[in-house]
Amino acid sequence: MLVPNLTWLVIEDAYKTNDLVEDVLKKSGLKYEYMIAPMPAQYKNKTKGPKPRGVSNRNKGLSWIRENAKTGVFYFADDDNTYDLELFNEIRYTKKVSLFPVGLITKAGVSSPIVKNGVFSGFYDGWIGGRKFAVDMAGFAVSVEFLKRRPKATMPFKPGFEEDGFLKSLAPFEPKEAELLATNCTKILVWHTQTKKNEPSLPLDLTKYNNSNLLMLKKILV
Incomplete structure (x- = not known):
């Protein structure tokens, strides 16, 4: 809210959006896009070793940027x-x-x-x-x-x-x-x-x- 000219991409590892999160985003007054990008099942169902958390979310953000942005800088x-x-x-x-x-x-x-x-x-x-x-x-x-x-x-x-x-x-x-x-x-x-x-x-x-x-x-x- 203190950063000028910002678009906030909020991307959750979930199968549906959450109304509570949407309410917070609306109240913020920020320009935002709220999306979902669940972790693929082959990684989510792993029983051993670390999981690649946040990857599907960030790749979804990259796709949005390619489709909707022309200039600017992005940050994870x-x-x-x-x-x-x-x-x-x-x-x-x-x-x-x-x-x-x-x-x-x-x-x-x-x-x-x-x-x-x-x-x-x-x-x-x-x-x-x-x-x-x-x-x-x-x-x-x-x-x-x-x-x-x-x-x-x-x-x-x-x-x-x-x-x-x-x-x-x-x-x-x-x-x-x-x-x-x-x-x-x-x-x-x-x-x-x-x-x-x-x-x-x-x-x-x-x-x-x-x-x-x-x-x-x-x-x-x-």
């Missing part, structure tokens, strides 16, 4: 994140893909691009996992026009690799091409605020990450 918001309003001012000018730190993620305490001398030099995350784009879902924004030039871009039903798979599907696009926001990734403008106690963040390897943005981020973390 979630109900367990907290946002600084400055974030929305920054991502508004994304030309391709912008990246920025996310606080309270894994034992590392933060997920962020590593920036040395103003240049991208890798990713810092509690779980790299062989990912080309080791980012959190809340750590990037994408230009609508850039997406529409890549009609095959989609998010995979692969737990733990949703972000990586989606960003790789925007090829040709390399991590070093990303726009580094939040003052060269030295500020945290979005936090993964789950209702649980977090362990202290892991100590930073000062030799490995000397002269990088991580030194400034570490001062923010506990």
Whole structure:
């Protein structure tokens, strides 16, 4: 409600919409689209291992954007994140893909691009996992026009690799091409605020990450 010129796509993992949710959206005064996108049965009925949560929802949102938007920037918001309003001012000018730190993620305490001398030099995350784009879902924004030039871009039903798979599907696009926001990734403008106690963040390897943005981020973390 504090962000100008915003369209909110609310997409539930459900088989029908909920009148209570619709009432809240109407009262908000926001421009919104309320949709459903249930998880496919082959994933919902899995009895072992993690499930690809939120994938059908986000792919439904991508389809809506392709059909209804011409310009702008999209961002995958979630109900367990907290946002600084400055974030929305920054991502508004994304030309391709912008990246920025996310606080309270894994034992590392933060997920962020590593920036040395103003240049991208890798990713810092509690779980790299062989990912080309080791980012959190809340750590990037994408230009609508850039997406529409890549009609095959989609998010995979692969737990733990949703972000990586989606960003790789925007090829040709390399991590070093990303726009580094939040003052060269030295500020945290979005936090993964789950209702649980977090362990202290892991100590930073000062030799490995000397002269990088991580030194400034570490001062923010506990």
